[in-house]
Amino acid sequence: MNFIVAIVGKPNVGKSTLFNRMVRTIPGARTSAITESIPGVTRDRNYGEAEWEGKRFSVIDTGGVYGDNVAHEHKEIAGQVKEQVLFAVEEADLIVHLLDGKEGLTPSDADLASTLRESGKPVLWAVNKIDAHTKESLSFEFYSLGAEEIFPVSAMTGHGFSELMDRITADLPVRPEEEEETAGEIIPRIAVVGRPNVGKSTLINTLLGKKRLIVSPVAGTTRDAVDSPCTYYGKKYTLVDTAGIRKKGRSYSIEGFSVVRAMKSIERADVVVIVIDATQGIAEQDQKIAGMVEEYGKGVIFLINKWDLIPNPEEFFKTISKELKDKIWFMEYAPFITTSGIEKTRVTKIFPLVDEIMAERRKRISTSELNQFVARVIAEKPMPTHKGRFLKVRYMTQVETEPPAFKIFVNTPSGLKPQYLRYIEKSIRGEYAFKGTPIRIYVGE
Secondary structure (H helix, E strand, O other): OOOEEEEEEOOOHHHHHHHOOOOOOOOOOOOOOOOOOHHHHHHHOOEEEEEEEOOEEEEEEOOOOEEEEEEOHHHHHHHHHHHHHHHHEEEEEEEEEEEOOOOOOOHHHHHHHHHHHHHHEEEHHHHHHOOOHHHHHHHHHHHHHHOOOOEEEOOOOOOHHHHHHHHHHHOOOOOOOOOOOOOOOOOEEEEEEEEEOOHHHHHHHHHHHHOOOOOOOOOOOOOOOOOEEEEEEOOEEEEOOOOOOOOOOOOOOOHHHHHHHHHHHHHHHEEEEEEOOOOOOOHHHHHHHHHHHHOOEEEEEEEEEEEHOOOHHHHHHHHHHHHHHHHOOHOOOOOOEEEEEEOOOOOHHHHHHHHHHHHHHHOOOHHHHHHHHHHHHHOOOOOOEEEEEOOOOEEEEEEEEEOOEEEEEOOOHHOOHHHHHHHHHHHHHHHOOOOOOOOEEEEOO
């Protein structure tokens, strides 16, 4: 396992900005955190990978730790945020305590520093928002925390970043080539999406077997997309919890960022688990989320959650099955599971389904076999005429996987109507399944 560095501090000191700068040391890094000038944006732990001078480590972005003067209505969330920070400290090999050079030393800084010293973990003190050598004197007062060394940095501009990274990696070995990730090793990425408060974080906590994400009855608690490594019977997966997807047009900018982040999580996932609240049925927003997943061409599983709250499950199973078929008719290929994140029933069935869908998404049909199949399909239901001209299929071939895509070549492409393409798609699924994944059919001449 990689060396782990946790970034901690009070709200709005620049932890997420520093986290983003660290993870971007790896070209094409996919994990980043929301950054905004409103305190308390990051609430859960967010994981990323960083590399410096050939030395790689994991980095954790954490929520801001409030002092004792937090407003009463925010105490529950603030307490859970602090709990998440303490989890990160326990997990980390090294802690970076990030401080605010513009605001100066505060009592909450001293309290957190004391907590960190009690952890027994090595701590580096970095004073942020120092964007020039002439401002480094602003960091001097932080030596009173008992630090032997202070690192003045600007997470925004990069001032002092190299020195901090040099110190973080000073005792790390250079990563040998043989320890690089095995070429061709595929770790399925599972994005967990849905409307706010349908039980996404509870589900992931259950799958991970530990309290990894904040759970609250307040809709919108999760704002960022959070990656969680997971192993099931020796096989690796990455679970991505996302902010609940709301309707567009909300004025609060963090809501907008969260929707964008959820969309990005879908875009980079292999399989998407769409969580639906069984007590509320399938809402319009669930249909829109499903449409988004289909548009991105991702594998999909519907998870009907909170099944423990259904009084007559056998009868309701028929109802929800019909509702799925009627309202999300364009995803008849998608399997669904009824679960309870609270009672931990049937949640691990997700993993075998993910494996099955991953295999389906990579399945390739040879051109010769495909054309023999298409010939039978057309014989059973001949192609229509177009402007008095008979349509003829020249050949059909599979052009892509993930998602599977096919191209059918006909003498008059404009004459091949969507209804007949749907017939071909239904026939392909009847023969080859392609369970849990959309397929694409293109027409050429």
